Amino acid sequence: RRRVAILISGRGSNMSALVAACMNPSFPGRIVGVISNRPDAKGIETAARYDIPTRIVDHRDFASREEHDEAVKAELEGLGAEIVCLAGYMRLLTPDFVRHFSGRMINIHPSLLPLFPGLDTHKRALNAGMRVHGCTVHFVTEGMDEGPIIAQAAIGVQPDDTAETLAERLLRAEHRLYPHALEMLLRGRARLTNGRVAISMPAATPDDD
Numbered sequence: 001r002r003r004v005a006i007l008i009s010g011r012g013s014n015m016s017a018l019v020a021a022c023m024n025p026s027f028p029g030r031i032v033g034v035i036s037n038r039p040d041a042k043g044i045e046t047a048a049r050y051d052i053p054t055r056i057v058d059h060r061d062f063a064s065r066e067e068h069d070e071a072v073k074a075e076l077e078g079l080g081a082e083i084v085c086l087a088g089y090m091r092l093l094t095p096d097f098v099r100h101f102s103g104r105m106i107n108i109h110p111s112l113l114p115l116f117p118g119l120d121t122h123k124r125a126l127n128a129g130m131r132v133h134g135c136t137v138h139f140v141t142e143g144m145d146e147g148p149i150i151a152q153a154a155i156g157v158q159p160d161d162t163a164e165t166l167a168e169r170l171l172r173a174e175h176r177l178y179p180h181a182l183e184m185l186l187r188g189r190a191r192l193t194n195g196r197v198a199i200s201m202p203a204a205t206p207d208d209d
């Protein structure tokens with residue numbers, strides 16, 4: 001089972017969804033650690049309750065983004081992480097860090113990218129009059145919330161939706177999508193090649209038709 005680490009900044013509900021998926025013995029990965037840049041992240045308490053090693057690398061303790069990312073990288077190496085999942089990790093990453101984990105680092109974002117990168121995605125989708133909204137798991141590249149797409153899930157926007165109701169419903173879709181996308185990566189069904197995602201499906205079995 002491949003070694004997966006998760007980076008968070010807050011609540012950690014997507015982290016919990018990944019942890020839950022890894023509890024299934026047939027899932028091809030296991031969580032070797034959770035790192036937060038914020039000491040007060042709720043997700044750190046949750047991870048500790050699951051007996052997962054946790055680390056705080058507070059960005060305020062470092063003079064530059066480069067030094068902070070170097071420290072995070074050192075922790076990831078100490079944990080023996082092969083794959084990195086960003087789960088509500090609200091930091092821009094340095095080019096060096098991104099390059100080091102190229103093809104091995106993925107992120108979940110609460111919009112149908114390339115629409116609505118950045119913050120307040122639910123409010124912006126409502127303001128744009130979208131009738132569907134969704135979430136995206138993508139390989140991390142240097143730009144914020146961009147990078148080749150592995151998987152997406154869409155939900156309908158209801159006439160009475162507020163940013164809060166939409167966010168809440170989408171979060172449930174995120175929790176289903178992220179483990180699925182991670183599994184695709186771990187099984188080699190989604191690979192980053194020449195800046196694009198190559199998707200391959202498992203061979204059909206005689207029962208499939």
Ligand code: GAR
Pocket residue numbers: 008010011012013014015043087088089108109110118119145171174
């Ligand atoms: C999630 O909705 C995630 O998609 C979003 O932050 C939330 C974290 O919640 N990520 C981004 O906006 C990345 N640009 P969680 O801590 O409960 O998983």
